[in-house]
Amino acid sequence: MRVSGSGAGSVRLQLLLSLAALWLSDANEPGTAMTTRDINQQTRESISDYTEKGHDLSTPGSHLTTQDFNQQTEETVSNLTLAVYSISIDGFSSAPEEKNVILYSPANIALSCDLTRPSTDSGTVEVTWKKDNETVKSSNVTVNETKNVWSTQYTLKIRDRNQMGTYTCVFKRDQEVKATFHLQVPQIEGKEHHVVSYVGDSVTLVCKSIKYVPINWIWYMSNGSDKVAVNNSLMPDKYIIDEKYANITKLKILKISEKDDRSYWCQAVFKLGESKGKVSLKVLTYMTPLKPFLAIAAEVIILVAIIFLYEMYSKKKQKHAEDEKEFEQIEQLKSEDSNGVENSTTRHRKV
Secondary structure, eight states, X not given: OOOOHHHHHHHHHHHHHHHHHHHHHHHTSTTOOOOHHHHHHHHHHHHHHHHHTTOOTTSTTOOOOHHHHHHHHHHHHHTSOEEEEEEEEESTTSOOEEEEXXXXXXXXXXXXXEEXXXXXXXXXXXXXXXXXXXXXXXXTEEEEEOSSEEEEEEEEEEOSGGGOEEEEEEEESSSEEEEEEEEEOOOOBXXXXXXXXXXXXXXXXXXXXXXXXXXXXXXXXXXXXXXXXXXXXXXTTTEEEEOSSTTEEEEEEOSOOGGGOSEEEEEEEETTEEEEEEEEEEEEOTTTTHHHHHHHHHHHHHHHHHHHHHXXXXXXXXXXXXXXXXHHHHHHHHHHHHHHXXXXXXXXXXX
16 A cells, blocks of 8 residues: 655655664664664565555554455465476377376476477467367467477366366377376375275275375265265264374274174375275174085085985895895795606606
8 A cells, every 4th residue: 555645755755764773773782783874775675565465554553354364375386386287298109198186285287298290291280278178268378389399288277176087189180199288186096995804803994195285085985875984083982083194094893793704994185185995894794604504515515415315225136136136036936846756757757
């Protein structure tokens, strides 16, 4: 705010005299030496800093407003280093290229696409950018053409989750080729894994974000088709959430029952979105390991019984065959004896 008029001039003069007197008193202390030139320079810098921050010199005691604070915060974020992410495309015959861009906090980024072309190619090309399949019309898009390369760059100030998503540069002539940038929050290590435990035991489910530290961790568990947040404060004898390390979360489940056989999700909350990991817990009873053994034992018993019955049947059949053979032999002997008697009687009669 500017101050004009004689009143403003008197205020400036009084402020200058007060500051000069204060610094002169400091300069008289042992070990301190300041010249009039130093005093005048520091006074001008202090007044300049004070007015640039939006204070009214004619109103003592004024301080920064919420708007001023938000403006300074935005300026701080705007001063972030510009990170450039590039994809090179080798001619129109190339397959679509893709690249993941990991962002966990507000950032200034530039997405750059380069399309090489033959030195003899003098044709023009149409360049467009799309966000989630919608064409982007922005002054932050630039297109450059050199001897052997068409280049385009899209500069972005990523401030919230709505700006995350898929950005695609498209080069089009008689053919079309494109490159895609996927703006994502960091992914949780091992997004899905399985844990097996037994009824009555305790189990610890772990999720990690190795390179990036989330703002917060949240655990959910499946309840039919819904997800319910795990509240360890309401059930401290059942659930314990350990967040000793900011990039690691652990959910300890005590006194496991068959009802705990379900899926659990850990959610890492970042400034630009959330990332989820899934842990499937399989709860077994102590009879479960015995079931295969019992099944094998039953199969063995059945097999032995079948073999035993078969042997009994075979022996019985063999004995029956032997009895029949013996009976036939006896009948044959009887027949032979009867024939012998008849022959003997016939001989006696002839005599």
